[in-house]
Amino acid sequence: MKVTVKFWSYFRDLTECDETSLEVNEGETLGDVHSKVMAKFPELAEMKNSTLKAVGVNYQMDEFVLSDGDEVSLFPPVQGG
Amino acid sequence: MKTQLTLTPNPINETPPEMSDGMGAVVVFHGVVRDTEDGKSIRAIDYEANEAMARHQFELIFDAIEKQWPVESIRLVHRVGEVAVNEASLRVEVIAPHRAEAFAACQFLIDEMKLKVPIWKRALH
Numbered sequence: 001m002k003v004t005v006k007f008w009s010y011f012r013d014l015t016e017c018d019e020t021s022l023e024v025n026e027g028e029t030l031g032d033v034h035s036k037v038m039a040k041f042p043e044l045a046e047m048k049n050s051t052l053k054a055v056g057v058n059y060q061m062d063e064f065v066l067s068d069g070d071e072v073s074l075f076p077p078v079q080g081g
Numbered sequence: 082m083k084t085q086l087t088l089t090p091n092p093i094n095e096t097p098p099e100m101s102d103g104m105g106a107v108v109v110f111h112g113v114v115r116d117t118e119d120g121k122s123i124r125a126i127d128y129e130a131n132e133a134m135a136r137h138q139f140e141l142i143f144d145a146i147e148k149q150w151p152v153e154s155i156r157l158v159h160r161v162g163e164v165a166v167n168e169a170s171l172r173v174e175v176i177a178p179h180r181a182e183a184f185a186a187c188q189f190l191i192d193e194m195k196l197k198v199p200i201w202k203r204a205l206h
Contacts, residue, residue: 080200
């Protein structure tokens, strides 16, 4: 299966790209994908504990099991207002 | 409850509230860009939104407000893109029968926004 991972705010500066595609196995979770992304982009590892994660338009926990075509978003704490 | 949500690069222009006869409180909050950020002088803030997710998260907050307070309407405008110092980046208008629920709902909305709505800022010097 393939999922798209989008980066927002200064995460985009750290990865020097807007998004990346990852191959994931059946049953793999959002946490698994986050680990794969940090392996691919070590610059994100420092923000591991403060990274917010969403699939589509909803926040999800690390245990969320991904499906083919899911769009994952990774971003730093939000700052609206 | 009626809601109106706008994410826009344009300046926020106020329009008079529409409200029914039973409503006695209109709370309006403007968030304005300050001239310093982290102790340094700035000229503007550049706001970025994950727009689809931001809209969805705002709708979830509106739903939570509707369950908790008898609010008639909420109108919210958040700027995206560059907003100069002294300009409003956020306008929230909450209309309710009494001031207590209007203030409480407005406070709740902004607190929740700052935790959940994917909008980020970048100071421009």
